[in-house]
Amino acid sequence: MLISVKTEMKLDPVMEKLVLHWGEMGSRWGISRMVAQIHALLYFSPKPLPADEITEALGVARSHVSNSLKELQTWGVVKVVHVMDDRREHFQSIKDVWQLFEILLDERKRRELDPTLKTLRETQALLNDGTMTDPHTRERVKDMLAFFELMDGWYGEVRRMPLESRVKLVKWGTRLRGWLS
Amino acid sequence: MLISVKTEMKLDPVMEKLVLHWGEMGSRWGISRMVAQIHALLYFSPKPLPADEITEALGVARSHVSNSLKELQTWGVVKVVHVMDDRREHFQSIKDVWQLFEILLDERKRRELDPTLKTLRETQALLNDGTMTDPHTRERVKDMLAFFELMDGWYGEVRRMPLESRVKLVKWGTRLRGWLS
């Protein structure tokens, strides 16, 4: 992995560090580098930014910024804001960390779990229709499906809880341990 | 995304469906397609397979299979087994779903969370050393760091629990809700 700083950004060093890091992590988070960098910029920035300034700050093509912003808006983590005496659209990120990761997790579940759950269910149906498949394979499908169903159910359950409960769940790590035994 | 079935596999249709799906999901899971396909093959297969047969089943270069197997072994999800009267190494996947996802999650935490936690700590230190950074940015760093610390702690906590407790935690979705309020 190459860490290239093509045009050095004229940003607060702290900001720059964060933006670069977010960008590097992007690929690991299943997000393109640019999208991740823009999000970092908007999240940590004190004020909403117009596309131009993002282009300038990151030193990339205007069009690319446009596309990336659209993606962020689709996910709902970035909103359009209007600033007095400025015709341009300004963008700002959701600031609440919990809300942010809620969106992120939902998205990941949708992309990484749901399709597999679907496939496993289809496979299970196939097996019930009596294909000649090895018993061991059948067993593995059963196990895997059960696991995914369980996780899916749990996620739904936790997801429906009020935010405060979820916060408690995480903050009460130690108490949890006692309660479970 | 192109779904190419270059050489059709001579596999049980159920197996083929699973292998192809695993492959497609691989990229979303942060795993290369080949690695994911091989893992599916070994996980669902009734018996350990030698590299040759994997090569043949998936229709890819022998060397690539070798590299992918090495990666799977590094993670610890695939082990080498020896079969009587066969000089070749045979490979088999861990079969326990919980153990499997434990490894997977640990790996993802290591790659997706830990580096950011580190960066945020460094950033925090930088801020304490008195850089001229906007108060809003400082606040966002604080929030984000607090969130990551919390999650990191929680993961450690849950991770240290005995497996049965973790299973309970997931199975008791509904009870959990009551306990938290």
Added chain:
DNA sequence: CACAAAATCCAGAAAAAACAGAAATATGAA
């Protein structure tokens, strides 16, 4: 030890993803 089979390394080809820049379109103020 020798030799054959298996496994791996490595350089480069192929495929996929990210990105640039110009052309086209849309938007709002006068």
Added chain:
DNA sequence: TTCATATTTCTGTTTTTTCTGGATTTTGTG
């Protein structure tokens, strides 16, 4: 409505990742 500015779409280029095939090394067997 017109004009200037802001935004998006589209096509081609660059970069990154995945994969191939032969060369090399390792491993087990007689």
